[in-house]
Amino acid sequence: MKIFVLVEHRxxxxxxxxxxxxxxxxxxxxxxxxxxxxxxxxGVDEKIDRLKKNAHHIILVEDxxxxxxxxxxxxxxxxxxxxxxxxxxxxxxHTAFGIDLAPALATELDVxxxxxxxxxxxxxxxxxxxxxxxxxxxxxxxxxxxxxxxxITARQAAFPAKDGNLDxxxxxxxxxxxxxxxxxxxxxxxxxxxxxxxxxxxIIVAVGRGIKDxxxxxxxxxxxxxxGGVLACSRPIVDAGWLPKExxxxxxxxxxxxxxxxxxxxxGAFQHLVGMKGAETxxxxxxxxxxxxxxxxDYGIVDDLFKVVPVLKEKIQELKKG
Amino acid sequence: xxxxxxxxxxxxxxxxxxxxxxxxKDIVKDTLNFDINEADxxxxxxxxxxxxxxxxxxxxxxVGEEECExxxxxxxxxxxxxxIRITDEKFSELDGFATAQILYSVIKxxxxxIIFTGCIATDDGYSQVGPxxxxxxxxxxxxxxxxxxxxGGIARVHRELEAGLLEAVDIKLPALFAVQTGINKPxxxxxxxxxxxxxxxxxxxxxxxxxxxxxxxxxxxxxxxVPPVTKRAxxxxxxxPEAAAKLAEIIxxxxxx
Numbered sequence: 001m002k003i004f005v006l007v008e009h010r011x012x013x014x015x016x017x018x019x020x021x022x023x024x025x026x027x028x029x030x031x032x033x034x035x036x037x038x039x040x041x042x043g044v045d046e047k048i049d050r051l052k053k054n055a056h057h058i059i060l061v062e063d064x065x066x067x068x069x070x071x072x073x074x075x076x077x078x079x080x081x082x083x084x085x086x087x088x089x090x091x092x093x094h095t096a097f098g099i100d101l102a103p104a105l106a107t108e109l110d111v112x113x114x115x116x117x118x119x120x121x122x123x124x125x126x127x128x129x130x131x132x133x134x135x136x137x138x139x140x141x142x143x144x145x146x147x148x149x150x151x152i153t154a155r156q157a158a159f160p161a162k163d164g165n166l167d168x169x170x171x172x173x174x175x176x177x178x179x180x181x182x183x184x185x186x187x188x189x190x191x192x193x194x195x196x197x198x199x200x201x202x203i204i205v206a207v208g209r210g211i212k213d214x215x216x217x218x219x220x221x222x223x224x225x226x227x228g229g230v231l232a233c234s235r236p237i238v239d240a241g242w243l244p245k246e247x248x249x250x251x252x253x254x255x256x257x258x259x260x261x262x263x264x265x266x267x268g269a270f271q272h273l274v275g276m277k278g279a280e281t282x283x284x285x286x287x288x289x290x291x292x293x294x295x296x297x298d299y300g301i302v303d304d305l306f307k308v309v310p311v312l313k314e315k316i317q318e319l320k321k322g
Numbered sequence: 323x324x325x326x327x328x329x330x331x332x333x334x335x336x337x338x339x340x341x342x343x344x345x346x347k348d349i350v351k352d353t354l355n356f357d358i359n360e361a362d363x364x365x366x367x368x369x370x371x372x373x374x375x376x377x378x379x380x381x382x383x384x385v386g387e388e389e390c391e392x393x394x395x396x397x398x399x400x401x402x403x404x405x406i407r408i409t410d411e412k413f414s415e416l417d418g419f420a421t422a423q424i425l426y427s428v429i430k431x432x433x434x435x436i437i438f439t440g441c442i443a444t445d446d447g448y449s450q451v452g453p454x455x456x457x458x459x460x461x462x463x464x465x466x467x468x469x470x471x472x473x474g475g476i477a478r479v480h481r482e483l484e485a486g487l488l489e490a491v492d493i494k495l496p497a498l499f500a501v502q503t504g505i506n507k508p509x510x511x512x513x514x515x516x517x518x519x520x521x522x523x524x525x526x527x528x529x530x531x532x533x534x535x536x537x538x539x540x541x542x543x544x545x546x547x548v549p550p551v552t553k554r555a556x557x558x559x560x561x562x563p564e565a566a567a568k569l570a571e572i573i574x575x576x577x578x579x
Contacts, residue, residue, distance in 0.1 A: 010483070070491075071453075072462060094449075096483040099441070100465045103418065103450040107457035112540035115418070115448050133446055133546065134335045134349065138342065141544040156484075182462040182494040189480060189488040203578065209336055227579070236336075239364075239504035245486065252482050260578045267336055281576060283569065284555060288339055290548070299572060300555035307562035315570035320579055 001032035012045030017093035019161035022054040042066030052168040063175035071100040094153035118158040203229025210265020250275035268293030323378035329362040331390040361440025365501040367508040370401035398519035399511035410529040418450030420537035427532040441500040452500030465500040
């Protein structure tokens with residue numbers, strides 16, 4: 001069994017997910033008595049010593065067109081490497097890149113794919129992936145209907161990266177990618193911060209879907225003010241246009257590390273949790289006792305936020321005067 | 323501009339308690355509300371916005387039983403022209419590939435410039451149907467799309483990357499776009515439009531009609547289970563005022579006031 005790992009890089013640097021995938025890859029290689037091959041397309045602007053430590057082989061396809069990610073071109077580069085292999089696991093990050101690439105690649109190769117996996121295990125000789133459903137409220141054990149070749153996209157930060165001590169050999173390959181006219185990378189766009197920079201706050205009070213209406217947001221903002229903190233939110237609040245994008249905590253928003261993080265009406269989907277994991281103390285207020293946020297929080301109140309938040313604000317004000 | 327929008331009916335689970343049913347492979351659904359998948363709702367609105375700009379026809383497609391006619395009619399009331407429901411007893415336990423294969427069997431015979439899907443379904447979370455369908459049709463795609471501007475047969479789209487970063491990409495039409503939530507502000511249908519849509523005929527197709535006897539499943543859900551808990555919050559008990567008072571004390575003790 002061969003293990004392939006797609007090296008994900010952006011703006012000249014290898015991204016963390018790559019080392020997480022390589023760690024999983026080495027564990028699988030040990031189980032299956034195989035070797036890990038890292039696939040580096042386009043090249044990066046940094047030394048690849050760490051990649052060498054973590055893979056047995058590195059296939060390097062140097063091509064300016066592959067420097068920036070492009071799902072169509074990456075697929076064209078991957079297919080010739082994989083199409084004649086009979087037995088392999090291809091690991092790709094479940095990232096903005098992987099989501100764009102992996103399902104189409106699996107379709108062209110006619111290989112089964114399991115996406116957004118948080119666990120990989122062998123049970124009675126069956127290859128099983130664990131993936132989350134219903135916003136992280138349940139896990140699913142997923143098996144493959146056709147054995148032999150597997151494509152797996154792994155969730156970011158689900159598999160901790162541990163560096164190996166290999167000395168991977170670099171194999172340069174000519175680029176199989178020609179010019180295409182149907183997809184072109186133009187540029188990266190970074191939205192400017194116009195108001196509050198929540199990443200600098202010591203105390204954050206974040207509001208989520210449970211708030212139900214825009215008119216209820218001031219209630220939470222008053223609590224934030226009473227604490228001397230800033231107001232932040234989860235994705236649905238930004239999607240609804242109730243707060244600006246710069247207030248969003250999560251994988252597509254900001255990563256914050258405050259001393260205190262209070263999550264109000266936030267169920268705790270993975271995309272939100274990755275943005276606030278670094279908080280020192282986390283408090284959650286949510287009416288669903290099984291909400292995943294309670295597995296991340298230090299303290300929780302399981303109740304109606306509309307009953308808890310106003311009195312909490314009063315108690316904070318009393319203690320501050322106190 | 324002719325547009326196809328693929329939509330899915332899903333249970334609303336973000337704010338609900340979820341339980342695994344006795345067979346262990348699905349959830350208990352009879353206590354849950356169902357509606358159009360969140361990202362699909364934005365995809366539908368994006369289609370209506372493009373139709374308002376360029377004209378053309380919007381066709382909605384959903385794979386599902388009779389209950390999913392509700393979301394198709396809501397889509398018609400919001401501005402779609404036709405709705406197709408694909409249904410068959412054999413279409414159970416569909417994975418992302420099987421769903422894409424069913425959609426492909428219908429869409430291959432329809433004219434379109436753009437296909438929209440949501441970028442993720444809130445139930446299974448596969449994020450797979452859009453790009454798989456595009457590959458089957460042999461057209462380019464982009465996922466996690468947060469804006470679209472069409473000019474001369476090319477769409478300039480923004481894709482959402484991590485940490486607030488976006489990438490601008492040009493995609494030649496015909497193409498498929500898997501839309502991210504928040505791309506627009508989905509409208510509500512007027513009462514008159516809802517009434518008009520209620521009597522509109524929906525096209526219902528079976529596996530025979532679409533020439534796909536058995537969609538091919540490539541993965542299988544063996545079981546569902548509650549994720550193992552590695553850490554659990556200390557739950558503060560009591561009435562809201564009692565719990566709030568205790569919590570305020572904890573915040574004070576930690577020196578955070």
